[in-house]
């Protein structure tokens with residue numbers, strides 16, 4: 409991260425640029441965004457839509473670009489957003505009740521009956537084009553870091569180097585009594601081997617807990633502090649696939665805004681911060697991110 413700041417003049421205009429996405433119907437664009445066909449970073453064979461081109465220009469001009477990702481970026485990988493109605497596992501239970509630290513402490517057998525299924529659901533999933541676009545941007549020096557609310561390890565699998573997992577990760581489990589830690593594969597083996605289906609600490613026998621932030625738990629202090637520093641110093645914050653409704657993460661874009669940076673929201677569906685976004689893209693997240701990486705020159709060979 410360069411930590412540098414640039415002026416508001418980076419922004420395309422004083423008005424946000426919004427597109428529904430995909431159909432090319434720009435609803436609000438009298439903002440100096442390049443006309444179709446004239447942008448120098450238009451990529452090979454395709455001309456980016458005005459809002460996409462404007463965002464690519466912001467990214468290329470910025471000294472610090474940071475991404476903040478949520479459940480929506482993993483939907484194309486086959487991981488449903490549990491806030492969406494009618495989506496599998498979470499539909500049958502109340503996650504606020506079952507994936508709660510109190511439920512883990514009170515009834516680890518029931519907790520692991522549920523979380524074991526979640527492990528099985530997440531473990532085999534692979535990154536999609538949106539994850540890969542962020543890796544390409546990082547490798548080209550166009551992205552400083554990814555902050556994610558997701559615990560699914562897909563940014564890791566894709567190859568993101570600077571990654572802040574503010575809600576933890578399923579990559580490991582820990583014993584709350586003695587602090588012993590085991591990797592996901594061993595946790596799953598312990599779970600399968602236990603007669604009650606409770607993975608237990610080899611050292612002390614207590615049930616181990618996935619290293620994810622359960623409901624009722626605080627976010628890891630160091631990860632949150634790092635995320636806040638990144639957002640404060642970002643010239644451009646790309647909010648990708650997040651409904652921006654879960655605090656304290658939902659407050660991170662405001663840190664960027666208050667420090668004079670630009671906010672781009674690349675998410676299907678409304679967010680509480682749409683009104684203050686500099687650029688809003690609402691198409692398929694994988695297609696939008698591939699388009700951005702291409703328009704920004706991250707995919708050039």
Ligand SMILES: [Zn+2]
Pocket residue numbers: 583584585586587588609610611612613614
């Ligand atoms: Zn232990």
